[in-house]
Amino acid sequence: MEAYINEFADNIWLYLSMPLISAVVGYATNVIAIKMMFYPVEFFGKPPLLGWQGIIPRRAAKMAAISVDTITTHLITQEEIFDRLDPDRVAGELEPALNNMIEDVVDSIMGQHEPGLWESMPEMVKRQVYKRVKKEAPSLISDIMKQIKINIAQMYDLEDMVITNLTKDKSLLNRIFQEVGAAEFKFIGRSGLYFGGIFGTFQMIAWVFYKGSWLLPVFGLAVGYATNWIALQMIFNPKELMRFGPFNVQGLFMKRQDEVARDYGRLVSSYVLTPANIIEGILKGPYSDKVFAMIGKHVQKAVDEQTSFAKPFVTFAVGTQNYRDMKECAVSELVSRLPETLKHIENYANDALDLENTLSTRLQSLKPEEFESMLRPAFEQDEWILIAVGAFLGFLVGVFQLLVMFS
Template sequence: MEAVVNDFVSNLWLYLSMPVISGVVGYVTNVIAIKMMFQPLEFVGKPPFLGWQGIIPRRAAKMAAISVETITTHLITQEEIFSRLDADKVANALEPALNGMIEEIVDQVMLEYEPKLWESLPEMVKRQIYKRVKRDAPKLINDIMNQLKINISQMYDLEDMVVTNLSRDKALLNKIFQEVGAAEFRFIGRSGLYFGLLFGLLQMGVWLFFQQGWLLPAFGLLVGYATNAIALQMIFNPKELMRIGPFNIQGLFMKRQNEVASDYGRLVSSYVLTPSNIIEGILKGPYADKVFDMIGRHVQRAVDEQTNLAKPFVTFAVGTQTYRDMKSSAVKRLIQRLPATLKHIEDYADEALDLEHTLSTRLQSLKPSEFEGMLRPAFEQDEWILIAVGAVLGLCVGVFQLTFMFG
């Protein structure tokens, strides 16, 4: 025993360096593991194996699909989203933009097909035509909105919209996972330090009595492996609150459910389920052709209703085919202007949908097993790689200790 004490005193700083180095190894390996989850956004190196891409960016489509499943299964459906939009209020929000657009489209179509007839009409007659078209515009919008709601499953794909936006914007996908799990990622780094110190103290005690060369690399590997693995377990387990004596024990992520719900609701409503993205999903999604066909039918019908009494005279004056071409031209011009025009309803839609509040409150009420799915997929896809990297780095540090410090 005296020899052990003398050895400890003689090599005090070397022995004290063990828990310090072990703590640093635990912290650094865990921080590197977190960085590897998110960076780089694109593959760096020589594909497919010599290089690296962040786990979440590499699996962007799958991560986005998991996010969609959480949203549509537990939080809100596309039917509910569109049911919150009042057709009359949409018409009111669009009215200023529509009024100017209607005059421009009427002028353009008439000047293209019947310039002499249109130029010869008195201004008062033109004003009456504008006025009548504007008067019936709200009914047209109402009809289109109602038709869209009735056939929403054939006209819109919420899942496609979310997956498309998150898959193409990997930085946004990273941002959502990073902000939702910010506390958990900080914990992983700190826990590496704490557990590393504990393992280092154990390593120091073992080395005092049993100085075998393989111990240092073995402990380095153990620290790198265990600090990552233990931290991941502590984040998600136990799922349900457990009482052990005076202590309440629950996974860190589960314990923060209300806070996470608030952050998630803010992020998704601000960057993913935004009115502009929803509108883009209508106009550019997989069912866009059906939407435009439906709008076209309604606009052409509206034109026929406008000219109902005068239609025989109009077709006599310009010809049946020219009349049809004029209707088609009006539809095309209207559809071309739709993306810019629909921006005028974004403020109303944001208020009416109230998605931040809806997503947050419903997420707060999820069961722990359902709530786990918010963040767990970010780890479980390739968490073995992160743990293995930690173990290898720890092993390298152990070899360094053996070679240069205790050789």
């Protein structure tokens, strides 16, 4: 025993470097593993095998599908979103923009199809046309909104909208996972430092008594593997709060449910379930053809109603076919201006939907198993790769120690 003690004393700084190096290896491998989850956003290297893309960006479609399942299953449905929008209030919010647009639309249509007739028409008559159309425009918008709400399942696809926005912007998907799990990712790095130091201490003690050539590489591999694996387990387990005497134990992510809920509600309502994205989902989503067909039907009906008092004169003056073309042109003009026009309801929609508060409140009330599904899939997809990378890097450091430091 004395010989072992003497050798340790003679090489004390070399031996003490073991826990230090092991702690650094544990920290570094864990941090690298976290970085590999998110970066690079696009594939770097020569696909499919020579290179790397962050796990979350590479699995963007699946990650987005998991996110949308959480949103639509546990937090809010598209029916509830549209139920919160009052058609008459929407029409009222749009009225100033419609009034500004109507004269341009009428002038454009008449100038395109019957420039001579429109130019020769007295200004007073033109004003009457503008006034009549402006008067009825809000009820037209209200009717269209009511029809969309009644037939929402055939007019809108919330899941498609969320998945489309998250997959086209992988950086946004990264940001959501990074901010929601910020504390957990920091813990993974720090835990590598702590557990690495502990494993390194056992490695040092073992090396004092047994200097097998396999010991250092195996310990390095174990440090890289175990620090990642233990950290992941501590994040999510135990799911329910457990008491051991004076100590309360619960998975770090589960313990932060209220805080995570607030962050998630803010991020999703600010960047995913925004009024602008919802409107775009209506106008460009998989059911947009049905939406435009319904809008066209209502607009053409409105044109007929507005010209009913003078329809015989109008059709006589411009011809039946030209009259039909004018109605179709009215539809096209309205549809082309819709995206810009609908921006005027974004402030109202934001207040009416109150999505940040809704998402946060409902997320706070989820059961642990349901809440875990928000972040756990980010690790589960290729968790083995992250652990294997940590183990491999730890093994290389062990080989370095054996060949260079303790040769």
